[in-house]
Amino acid sequence: MTTPMDEKIEPIYQEVLARNPGEVEFHQAVREVLESLGPVLVKHPEFAEHKIIERICEPERQIIFRVPWVDTNGVVQINRGFRVEFNSALGPYKGGLRFHPSVYLGIIKFLGFEQIFKNSLTGLPIGGGKGGSDFDPKGKTDGEIMRFCQSFITELYRHIGEHTDVPAGDIGVGGREIGFMFGQYKRITNRWEAGVLTGKGLNWGGSLVRTEATGYGAVFFVDEMLKARKDSFDGKICSVSGSGNVSIYTIEKIQQLGGKVVTCSDSNGYIYDEKGIDLELVQQLKEIERRRIKDYLNYRKDAKYVKNGNIWEVPCQVAMPSATQNEINGKDAQTLVKNGCIAVGEGANMPTTPEGVKIFLEAGIAYGPGKAANAGGVATSALEMQQNASRDSWDFAYTEDRLHKIMQNIHKDCFETAEEYGAPGNYVLGANIAGFVKVARAMLAMGVV
Numbered sequence: 001m002t003t004p005m006d007e008k009i010e011p012i013y014q015e016v017l018a019r020n021p022g023e024v025e026f027h028q029a030v031r032e033v034l035e036s037l038g039p040v041l042v043k044h045p046e047f048a049e050h051k052i053i054e055r056i057c058e059p060e061r062q063i064i065f066r067v068p069w070v071d072t073n074g075v076v077q078i079n080r081g082f083r084v085e086f087n088s089a090l091g092p093y094k095g096g097l098r099f100h101p102s103v104y105l106g107i108i109k110f111l112g113f114e115q116i117f118k119n120s121l122t123g124l125p126i127g128g129g130k131g132g133s134d135f136d137p138k139g140k141t142d143g144e145i146m147r148f149c150q151s152f153i154t155e156l157y158r159h160i161g162e163h164t165d166v167p168a169g170d171i172g173v174g175g176r177e178i179g180f181m182f183g184q185y186k187r188i189t190n191r192w193e194a195g196v197l198t199g200k201g202l203n204w205g206g207s208l209v210r211t212e213a214t215g216y217g218a219v220f221f222v223d224e225m226l227k228a229r230k231d232s233f234d235g236k237i238c239s240v241s242g243s244g245n246v247s248i249y250t251i252e253k254i255q256q257l258g259g260k261v262v263t264c265s266d267s268n269g270y271i272y273d274e275k276g277i278d279l280e281l282v283q284q285l286k287e288i289e290r291r292r293i294k295d296y297l298n299y300r301k302d303a304k305y306v307k308n309g310n311i312w313e314v315p316c317q318v319a320m321p322s323a324t325q326n327e328i329n330g331k332d333a334q335t336l337v338k339n340g341c342i343a344v345g346e347g348a349n350m351p352t353t354p355e356g357v358k359i360f361l362e363a364g365i366a367y368g369p370g371k372a373a374n375a376g377g378v379a380t381s382a383l384e385m386q387q388n389a390s391r392d393s394w395d396f397a398y399t400e401d402r403l404h405k406i407m408q409n410i411h412k413d414c415f416e417t418a419e420e421y422g423a424p425g426n427y428v429l430g431a432n433i434a435g436f437v438k439v440a441r442a443m444l445a446m447g448v449v
């Protein structure tokens with residue numbers, strides 16, 4: 001089930017398919033953006049003449065490398081590392097690192113491609129990139145994580161830098177991993193270069209609010225969508241998937257705004273707590289003890305744990321998918337709409353399949369795609385870079401206020417762009433076009449490079 005593409009753009013998409021065989025997630029991410037761009041070429045024929053779309057679909061540089069390390073039993077392990085430096089028209093490549101066994105080039109390219117437009121939407125000077133490894137952090141000791149991170153950065157260090165490429169976290173990469181990578185980078189380069197990585201610890205160059213930023217930002221974005229419909233979070237039943245950093249701070253901000261979150265999950269199953277998720281308990285289990293979410297039941301007897309269950313069957317008014325790509329399919333989207341869901345805000349990257357997106361748009365609900373809704377994480381990374389560059393650190397309230405304003409601006413930009421292009425309320429179109437045009441203009445100005 002796909003939307004027809006503009007006839008000038010279809011051959012470009014076919015070329016992307018032919019040049020990148022088997023990378024289905026990358027195809028999906030490209031298709032979603034390209035489907036929005038037909039009317040842009042009508043307004044801006046110069047973009048077609050200078051082959052901006054063709055150029056944007058080809059990463060500027062792709063690095064693939066061996067990551068050897070030794071596990072606790074003394075056995076040599078080999079993983080594959082990636083960094084795709086996609087587009088640097090607006091600033092140094094910026095985007096996270098994902099450590100997960102599902103990682104291959106197609107996943108990193110989808111994430112890197114999305115990152116170009118997401119970063120553009122923040123209005124801050126950051127280009128787009130992404131990296132990671134098929135390394136599985138689950139069940140590894142701290143020592144193993146450290147040795148893996150050191151080996152990973154021993155190759156990656158030569159490709160990154162505060163003015164070149166600035167990695168951060170994503171699935172499987174948080175404060176602990178950034179610490180190990182920063183330490184090894186510092187040792188190899190003999191430079192205390194704060195701006196080379198973001199998501200650092202608070203006493204060594206990190207920014208307040210960075211940990212909370214993706215979740216808080218996604219909730220701010222949904223709040224704006226609700227306000228545009230003269231509504232609010234107050235009293236809303238909300239469903240959040242995942243139990244990582246994005247989910248935890250999504251839950252926290254929804255609760256602060258008066259909503260009630262009744263779910264969270266991990267890859268084994270989901271929790272349903274009719275009384276509202278006990279956030280402190282989730283934080284204790286996930287952030288401190290690194291346990292599985294089913295242990296929630298040991299402390300909250302009334303809650304339910306559904307092993308391998310489908311979280312989207314739980315009726316809710318606001319859904320915030322915050323786990324991973326393609327977690328909501330067409331059927332799930334139908335179930336959500338049927339159960340009275342009025343808003344979806346994507347904390348994860350590309351969590352809804354194209355069929356699901358179509359259903360949300362046709363139902364006319366407020367649907368905030370990841371590249372707009374979850375841009376608060378990377379935006380706050382850019383604020384961390386600002387603080388590092390000026391050797392300063394800002395307080396929590398000021399930083400959160402900056403994040404809030406950035407999310408309001410992203411919403412406004414997407415909302416107004418959708419109206420300008422004759423599709424009011426369509427944040428997919430709004431985000432794709434608004435994100436693309438800024439990058440396209442910069443590329444045009446810089447010539448064929």
Ligand code: GLU
Nearest residue numbers: 095096168169170378381
């Ligand atoms: N991985 C996050 C994202 O998808 C954050 C990237 C960053 O902070 O550089 O936007």
